[in-house]
Amino acid sequence: MNTHFDAIIIGAGPAGSTAAVLLARAGWSVALVEKQRFPRRKVCGECLAASNLPLLDALGIGAEFDASAGPELRQVALMQGPRTFIADLPAANLPDRAWGRALGRETLDTLLLAQARASGVLVLQPWSVQALGGSVGDHRCDIRAIGSDQREELHAPVLIAAHGSWEPLPTGRAERRLARQPSDLFAFKANFRHAGLAPGLLPVLSFEGGYGGMVLADQGITTLACCIREDRLEACRRLHPGLGAGEAVEAYLKQACDGVAQALGPAQREGAWLATGPIDPGIRLRADDALFRIGNAAGEAHPIIGEGMSMAMQSAWLLCAQLLQSARPPDGLANSVWQSGVRRRYTAEWRRHFAPRLRLAASLAHLAMRPGLISPWLGLLGRWPGLMTQGARRGGKISCAISPAMASWLAAGAGPVAATTAHLDPG
Numbered sequence: 001m002n003t004h005f006d007a008i009i010i011g012a013g014p015a016g017s018t019a020a021v022l023l024a025r026a027g028w029s030v031a032l033v034e035k036q037r038f039p040r041r042k043v044c045g046e047c048l049a050a051s052n053l054p055l056l057d058a059l060g061i062g063a064e065f066d067a068s069a070g071p072e073l074r075q076v077a078l079m080q081g082p083r084t085f086i087a088d089l090p091a092a093n094l095p096d097r098a099w100g101r102a103l104g105r106e107t108l109d110t111l112l113l114a115q116a117r118a119s120g121v122l123v124l125q126p127w128s129v130q131a132l133g134g135s136v137g138d139h140r141c142d143i144r145a146i147g148s149d150q151r152e153e154l155h156a157p158v159l160i161a162a163h164g165s166w167e168p169l170p171t172g173r174a175e176r177r178l179a180r181q182p183s184d185l186f187a188f189k190a191n192f193r194h195a196g197l198a199p200g201l202l203p204v205l206s207f208e209g210g211y212g213g214m215v216l217a218d219q220g221i222t223t224l225a226c227c228i229r230e231d232r233l234e235a236c237r238r239l240h241p242g243l244g245a246g247e248a249v250e251a252y253l254k255q256a257c258d259g260v261a262q263a264l265g266p267a268q269r270e271g272a273w274l275a276t277g278p279i280d281p282g283i284r285l286r287a288d289d290a291l292f293r294i295g296n297a298a299g300e301a302h303p304i305i306g307e308g309m310s311m312a313m314q315s316a317w318l319l320c321a322q323l324l325q326s327a328r329p330p331d332g333l334a335n336s337v338w339q340s341g342v343r344r345r346y347t348a349e350w351r352r353h354f355a356p357r358l359r360l361a362a363s364l365a366h367l368a369m370r371p372g373l374i375s376p377w378l379g380l381l382g383r384w385p386g387l388m389t390q391g392a393r394r395g396g397k398i399s400c401a402i403s404p405a406m407a408s409w410l411a412a413g414a415g416p417v418a419a420t421t422a423h424l425d426p427g
Contacts, residue, residue: 001122001152002029002122003152003153003154003155004029004154004155004156005028005029005030005031005122005154005155005156006023006028006029006030006156006157006158006333007023007028007029007030007031007156007157007158007159007160007333008030008031008033008139008141008154008156008158008159008160009030009031009032009033009160009162010033010129010141010159010160010161010162010163010169011033011034011161011162011163011164011295011297012032012033012034012038012109012112012113012116012123012125012162013042013105013109013162013164013295013312014108014109014112014295014309014312014313014316015162015294015295015296015297015312015313015315015316016032016034016160016162016163016294016295016316017032017109017112017113017115017116018055018059018112018312018313018316018317019160019162019294019316019319019320020032020116020119020121021059021060021112021115021116021119021121022316022317022320022324022410022411022414023320023323023324024116024119024120024121025119025410025411025412025413025414026320026324026410026413026414027413029122030116030120030121030122031121031122031124031154031156032113032116032121032122032123032124032125033124033125033127033128033129033141033143033154034113034123034124034125034126034127035125035126035127035128035129035146036125036126037125037126038106038109038110038113038125039106039107039109039110040105040106040109041104041105041106041189041191041271041274042105042106042109042189042274043187043188043189043225043274043275043276044105044189044225044308044309045102045189045213045215045223045225045303045306045308046102046103046104046105046108046215046217046223046225046309047073047100047101047102047202047213047215047306047309048065048069048100048101048102048103048108048309048310049092049100049306049307049310049396049397049398050091050092050094050097050098050099050100050397050398051092051310051396051397051398051399051400052100052309052310052313052314052400053065053094053097053100054094054400054404054407055313055314055317055400055402055407058407058408058410058411059112059115059411060115060118061111061112061115064111065101065103065108065111066097068103068107068218068219069101069102069103069217069218070101070102070103070199070215070216070217070218070221071101071199071200071216072098072099072100072101072200073089073099073100073101073102073200073201073202073215074088074089074099074200074201075087075088075089075200075201075202076088076089076201076202076203076204076388076389076392077201077202077203077204077259078203078204078206078378078381078388079203079204079205079206079257079258079259079260080205080206080207080257080371080374080375080378081256081257081258081371082258083258083378084203084258084259085378085381085382085385085388086201086385087381087385087386087387087388087389088385088386088389089202089389089392089397090389090392090393090397090398091398092397092398093398099200100397102215102216102217102218102223103217103218104191104217104218104219104221104223107218108309113125124143124152126145126146126147127143127144127145127146127152128143128144128146129141129142129143129163129169130142130143130144130151132159132169132291134155134290135290135336136290136336136339136340137157137333137334137335137336137339138155138157138334139155139156139157139158139159139290139291140153140154140155141153141154141155141156141159142154157332157333157334157339158292158323158333158339159290159291159292160291160292160293160294160319161291161292161293161294161297162293162294162295162297162312162316163295163297164295164296164297180230180278181230182229182230182231183229183230183231184229184230184277184278185210185227185228185229185230185277185278185279186227186228186229186230186233186275186276186277186278186279187225187226187227187275187276187277187279187303188225188226188227188228188245188246188249188273188274188275189223189224189225189226189273189274189275190223190224190225190246190250190269190271190272190273190274191221191222191223191224191269191270191271192221192222192223192224192264192267192268192269192270193220193221193222193267193268193270194220194266194267194268195214195216195222195263195264195266195267196262196263196264196265196266196267197214197215197216197222197263198216199216200216201216202214202215202306203259203263204304204368205226205253205256205257205259205260205368206257206367206368206369206371206374207252207253207256207257207368207369207371208232208256208369208370208371208372209228209229209231209232209233209235209369210226210227210228210229210232210368210369211226211227211302211304211364211365211368211369212224212225212226212227212228212253213225213226213303213304213306214260214263221270222263222267224250224253224260224264225303226249226253227277227279227302227303227304227365228249228252229369230278232252233245233248233249236248236249236251236252239251239252244273245273245275246272246273246274246275247273249273250264250269250273279300279302279303280300281300281301281302281358281361281362281365282299282300282358283298283299283351283355283358284297284298284299284300285298285299285347285350285351287343287344287347289343292319292342292343292346294312294315294316294319295311295312295315295316296308296312298315298350299311299315299350299354299355299358300358301354301357301358301361301362302358302361302362302364302365303361304361304364304365304368305357305360305361305364305395305396306395307357307361307395307396307397310396311354311357311396314353314354314400314401314402315350315354315401317401317402317406317407317410318346318349318350318353318401318402319346320410320414321402321406321410322342322345322346322349323342324410324414325414326338326341326342326345349401353399353401354401356394357395357396360391360394360395361395364391
């Protein structure tokens with residue numbers, strides 16, 4: 001097979017597949033490396049804000065999303081102990097599609113990957129990255145087929161990391177923390193049928209030592225996801241010595257939040273509990289990087305605001321906008337000065353759009369994990385539920401980093417005529 005490309009992308013989640021589609025449509029040769037077989041379940045809250053729906057249309061999967069996703073998410077709730085506070089979610093300024101919806105990653109990721117293949121991307125799946133070498137403009141990626149001894153060495157001037165945050169690249173594995181901390185957060189997720197959660201309601205869960213959420217997604221499946229401190233997780237397991245970690249967390253959530261107990265009362269779990277972690281929220285973009293980063297590889301917000309998939313997809317659009325807008329130097333994509341300029345502009349755009357969300361998510365997460373600290377103030381939510389509406393607005397539920405003109409230009413292959421009017425969203 002061909003082993004030389006314009007770009008190699010590591011990871012075929014929402015960020016990686018989106019970038020692969022956009023670059024391939026612009027005429028780039030792209031290799032997309034993914035170690036997992038699809039479809040596959042993944043620890044994720046599975047919510048996609050309405051601001052992303054035009055981007056799905058531009059990628060060619062909007063109709064499939066509309067046909068498959070769960071009900072429109074029109075309300076947000078805070079559940080803590082016996083109390084539940086409900087408010088309206090902000091509506092996006094989009095005709096007939098003002099609210100977000102939820103779709104399982106086993107479906108969404110498969111749809112996006114199919115578009116990448118249809119756009120001419122070479123999809124290497126399931127293959128794992130064994131080593132990275134080379135330098136800016138001259139990258140080498142050693143990969144191995146899962147379940148066999150077949151190996152290949154890929155080369156490209158542009159390398160894009162879209163591998164998420166659970167599994168570091170080979171170059172970063174030595175940097176992983178070896179010592180665990182009691183405050184480390186582990187993420188859990190389970191799916192349930194016949195749950196009693198009201199359609200269109202998006203609850204946020206607040207409990208001692210963690211936070212979480214529930215949502216009714218596609219095929220009538222309710223997703224329950226949470227992050228819990230390691231010391232609280234160990235306490236849960238001691239209280240329920242006969243249960244696995246996920247089942248112990250489920251028992252704790254039912255005890256800590258009446259809303260969870262009521263929703264799961266008639267429910268039947270479908271499949272096993274999934275777990276991963278510890279999560280590592282923060283910004284991972286670096287000025288001295290030899291590669292480009294998108295999705296959680298670029299930066300990760302506490303999942304309490306449910307913006308992970310939105311940030312992943314939109315970061316891919318931001319990077320591709322810079323790669324395709326910037327005049328290519330005479331010596332091509334390998335020019336290190338050109339790549340440095342692209343990286344600098346992309347990083348500035350990423351921080352402008354997403355850094356405020358990370359700060360808000362961190363504040364909300366640390367408050368939610370300390371119910372005793374915020375309980376005295378919960379009466380305000382009963383009197384002014386619009387505070388939750390404003391919080392959702394600030395969290396990015398109706399914001400998009402890509403303007404309609406830019407989305408149209410990129411989706412059409414970044415042609416020279418459209419490029420004269422395309423621009424990044426100034427807001």
